[in-house]
Amino acid sequence: MADARLDLSTRQFCWPQLSSEDQKDLLQRPTQRVSTELTATVNAILAAVRTEGDAAVLRYTRQFDCESLTELRYPAAAIARQLAKLPVATKAAIDTAYGTIRKFHEAQRPQGIKIETAPGIECELRYAPMAAVGLYVPGGTAVLPSTALMLGVPAQLAECPRVVLVSPPDADGELAPALLYAAQCCGITEIYRCGGAQAIAALAYGTESIGKVNKIFGPGNSFVTAAKQAVSQDPSGAAIDMPAGPSELLVIADDQAKPAYVAADLLSQAEHGADSQVVLLSDSAALIAAVREQLETQLQQLSRATTARQALANSALIEVADLDQAVAISQSYAPEHLSVQTAAAEELAERLTHVGSLFIGPYTPESGGDYATGTNHVLPTYGFASTASSLGLLDFYRRYTSQKATRAGLAGLASAIVELAQTEGLDAHARAVTVRLEESS
Ligand SMILES: NC(=O)c1ccc[n+]([C@@H]2O[C@H](COP(=O)([O-])OP(=O)(O)OC[C@H]3O[C@@H](n4cnc5c(N)ncnc54)[C@H](O)[C@@H]3O)[C@@H](O)[C@H]2O)c1
Numbered sequence: 001m002a003d004a005r006l007d008l009s010t011r012q013f014c015w016p017q018l019s020s021e022d023q024k025d026l027l028q029r030p031t032q033r034v035s036t037e038l039t040a041t042v043n044a045i046l047a048a049v050r051t052e053g054d055a056a057v058l059r060y061t062r063q064f065d066c067e068s069l070t071e072l073r074y075p076a077a078a079i080a081r082q083l084a085k086l087p088v089a090t091k092a093a094i095d096t097a098y099g100t101i102r103k104f105h106e107a108q109r110p111q112g113i114k115i116e117t118a119p120g121i122e123c124e125l126r127y128a129p130m131a132a133v134g135l136y137v138p139g140g141t142a143v144l145p146s147t148a149l150m151l152g153v154p155a156q157l158a159e160c161p162r163v164v165l166v167s168p169p170d171a172d173g174e175l176a177p178a179l180l181y182a183a184q185c186c187g188i189t190e191i192y193r194c195g196g197a198q199a200i201a202a203l204a205y206g207t208e209s210i211g212k213v214n215k216i217f218g219p220g221n222s223f224v225t226a227a228k229q230a231v232s233q234d235p236s237g238a239a240i241d242m243p244a245g246p247s248e249l250l251v252i253a254d255d256q257a258k259p260a261y262v263a264a265d266l267l268s269q270a271e272h273g274a275d276s277q278v279v280l281l282s283d284s285a286a287l288i289a290a291v292r293e294q295l296e297t298q299l300q301q302l303s304r305a306t307t308a309r310q311a312l313a314n315s316a317l318i319e320v321a322d323l324d325q326a327v328a329i330s331q332s333y334a335p336e337h338l339s340v341q342t343a344a345a346e347e348l349a350e351r352l353t354h355v356g357s358l359f360i361g362p363y364t365p366e367s368g369g370d371y372a373t374g375t376n377h378v379l380p381t382y383g384f385a386s387t388a389s390s391l392g393l394l395d396f397y398r399r400y401t402s403q404k405a406t407r408a409g410l411a412g413l414a415s416a417i418v419e420l421a422q423t424e425g426l427d428a429h430a431r432a433v434t435v436r437l438e439e440s441s
């Protein structure tokens with residue numbers, strides 16, 4: 001039976017006793033282990049959508065999501081019908097989350113720069129919203145209206161002229177009322193029913209019914225993430241926000257932490273999918289034992305216990321020599337989410353920079369950031385948190401520069417420009433300056 005109990009003691013390790021090979025193996029992401037097979041599947045889907053357009057998107061959507069779907073665009077009448085079903089309490093919760101997310105992202109508005117770098121030379125840094133953005137809201141194992149907010153709010157604040165939302169439909173071809181309400185709050189009306197690599201291909205290359213976008217945002221399972229990475233490397237594809245794949249949480253806890261809180265946090269990310277990964281690092285063997293007990297107790301109360309158990313099979317409870325070692329492991333693993341539940345949590349957090357989002361102290365559950373603290377829950381996974389940034393308002397803009405010189409300004413820089421052009425053997429570059437200064441003003 002898939003729900004067979006997992007012996008968590010087999011997932012308990014003492015870091016200093018492991019070989020460096022075992023240490024590396026222990027913290028490998030589950031999806032990294034099947035990458036060749038995954039790449040082949042995703043490449044086949046991308047190729048089919050490029051050559052067949054809507055027909056391929058519909059075929060895959062029927063295969064994976066809704067057998068009877070005939071139209072990708074979600075019509076306005078169906079949206080209105082679904083919105084009418086939304087419970088008042090859900091609407092209020094979305095309104096609250098919309099408010100905090102908007103507040104945090106509004107504060108990120110980029111400021112242009114205009115300065116004189118030399119007399120008569122004016123340089124500017126300007127920001128323009130991305131012209132057409134595609135927002136991928138996952139829907140395979142759970143409907144995520146919160147993700148629609150995380151993507152839709154910054155797209156709205158940046159005033160991107162075209163915002164397209166795609167999400168896999170349910171077996172009846174519908175999208176959830178809560179997701180549609182979140183989209184409505186963000187002013188999104190162009191909505192399509194498709195998911196997986198086929199949705200990413202449609203956004204990147206365009207089909208008869210889905211116009212191509214410039215940049216694709218949003219998390220997804222390993223098929224979605226692999227497809228995003230592939231289209232971003234294709235000059236005729238689209239840019240992407242980041243690789244935001246299966247959820248990850250690393251908790252650093254000492255003997256001051258509450259085992260029930262730590263276990264609840266680990267389970268909150270384990271329940272996302274069988275390929276989620278959660279890791280506990282602690283210098284206290286007693287805390288680890290108590291968390292293990294709590295995991296078993298709390299698992300029995302979860303509706304998605306089977307999924308969470310599968311994720312726990314990829315996960316680890318690790319005893320470390322001290323918190324310095326925990327910091328070093330965490331920096332190397334670069335988790336999507338990092339929860340610090342230690343006595344001096346804020347001090348420790350200062351040293352933890354390779355992370356998508358930090359959750360500091362006992363009253364900051366990771367799920368708070370998933371929904372309503374205001375930070376964005378679209379975050380880099382697979383260790384990309386050491387180089388990629390967490391999603392923010394800036395990602396919805398292009399940054400570019402501008403310069404303007406007066407005749408006197410050009411004259412002031414002429415000798416430097418001409419000398420550098422000659423050093424590089426590029427005479428025409430030099431000439432473009434001298435031709436202007438030879439003319440009488
Ligand atoms: N990193 C982040 O910021 C973040 C945020 C939210 C959610 N997530 C993650 O997003 C993921 C969502 O995954 P999901 O599966 O629920 O939804 P999803 O929408 O990402 O994927 C569903 C789609 O996957 C495709 N698919 C499924 N099986 C397939 C197969 N065998 N071959 C080809 N395609 C297949 C189908 O097209 C289906 O529509 C979870 O892992 C969750 O942890 C990450």
Ligand SMILES: N[C@H](CO)Cc1c[nH]c[nH+]1
Nearest residue numbers: 144146147247248370377
């Ligand atoms: N934890 C997910 C990001 O990895 C985001 C999410 C949405 N809903 C609940 N959680």
Ligand SMILES: [Zn+2]
Nearest residue numbers: 247268269370
């Ligand atoms: Zn979550």
